Amino acid sequence: MVNISLIPAFQDNYIWLLTNNNQAVVVDPGQAAPVEQVLAERELTLTSILITHHHHDHTGGVKALLANWPHAKVYAPANKPLPALGAIAVNDGDKVTLPELGMEFEVMAVPGHTLDHIAYIEPNGVAGEPLLFCGDTLFSGGCGRLFEGTPEQMHRSLTRFAALPDNTRVYCAHEYTQSNLAFCHAVEPNNAELQKYLQKVAKLRQQGIPTVPSSIGQEKAINVFLRTHLDSVRASTEAHAGAELDEYIKVFAALRRWKDDF
Numbered sequence: 282m283v284n285i286s287l288i289p290a291f292q293d294n295y296i297w298l299l300t301n302n303n304q305a306v307v308v309d310p311g312q313a314a315p316v317e318q319v320l321a322e323r324e325l326t327l328t329s330i331l332i333t334h335h336h337h338d339h340t341g342g343v344k345a346l347l348a349n350w351p352h353a354k355v356y357a358p359a360n361k362p363l364p365a366l367g368a369i370a371v372n373d374g375d376k377v378t379l380p381e382l383g384m385e386f387e388v389m390a391v392p393g394h395t396l397d398h399i400a401y402i403e404p405n406g407v408a409g410e411p412l413l414f415c416g417d418t419l420f421s422g423g424c425g426r427l428f429e430g431t432p433e434q435m436h437r438s439l440t441r442f443a444a445l446p447d448n449t450r451v452y453c454a455h456e457y458t459q460s461n462l463a464f465c466h467a468v469e470p471n472n473a474e475l476q477k478y479l480q481k482v483a484k485l486r487q488q489g490i491p492t493v494p495s496s497i498g499q500e501k502a503i504n505v506f507l508r509t510h511l512d513s514v515r516a517s518t519e520a521h522a523g524a525e526l527d528e529y530i531k532v533f534a535a536l537r538r539w540k541d542d543f
């Protein structure tokens with residue numbers, strides 16, 4: 282049985298740790314030291330590393346981890362600095378088989394935050410719930426900033442996530458939920474599901490408890506970036522932008538700009 286836990290890194294990054302017996306897989310190790318500490322405490326062997334995109338806070342620990350675990354395999358987009366670290370380049374439609382977990386991940390290209398961004402999906406998942414490791418593309422209540430890609434690319438990437446089963450667990454790479462929800466509330470002040478979730482998240486954060494993983498069903502109910510097709514989101518985005526937004530993609534682009542200044 283695969284166990285999934287998180288290792289906090291930097292200010293608000295989460296490095297996801299998947300274990301089965303004493304074998305360990307990590308996703309986006311931006312730092313090596315906190316990972317090594319957990320591996321030592323739990324007497325785990327690092328076997329594989331999955332990378333979602335090239336940003337340093339997702340890749341900075343790879344080199345040091347490989348120095349200690351030379352047999353670990355790294356799966357990553359074909360983008361600097363990862364090939365230099367011996368990573369196996371993967372892209373949309375590829376499969377990553379991890380026999381140590383008894384799992385097979387499907388790779389989905391999800392450009393937007395960066396052009397090289399990929400996500401890893403395990404359709405069978407754990408306890409019948411599929412798994413999505415989405416890096417900085419989707420957050421609970423938000424989506425990644427558009428550092429490299431276009432609004433069209435990000436909208437398409439999020440639309441592909443939204444088509445996953447509702448019970449898909451969403452393992453994002455940052456604890457941004459509370460500030461994201463403040464923005465969602467500004468956009469949709471009358472969303473009852475959002476108000477419930479706001480309260481739940483506030484309680485968790487007061488106790489220092491992570492708010493993730495979320496689920497695709499939860500995000501479709503509260504995350505305005507997955508709700509640009511709804512009149513409520515369009516109307517308030519039009520009011521903020523002071524312009525008519527007659528296509529979903531225009532709503533999405535204006536919403537992302539609004540969030541950047543929020």
Ligand SMILES: [Zn+2]
Pocket residue numbers: 334336394417
């Ligand atoms: Zn990033």
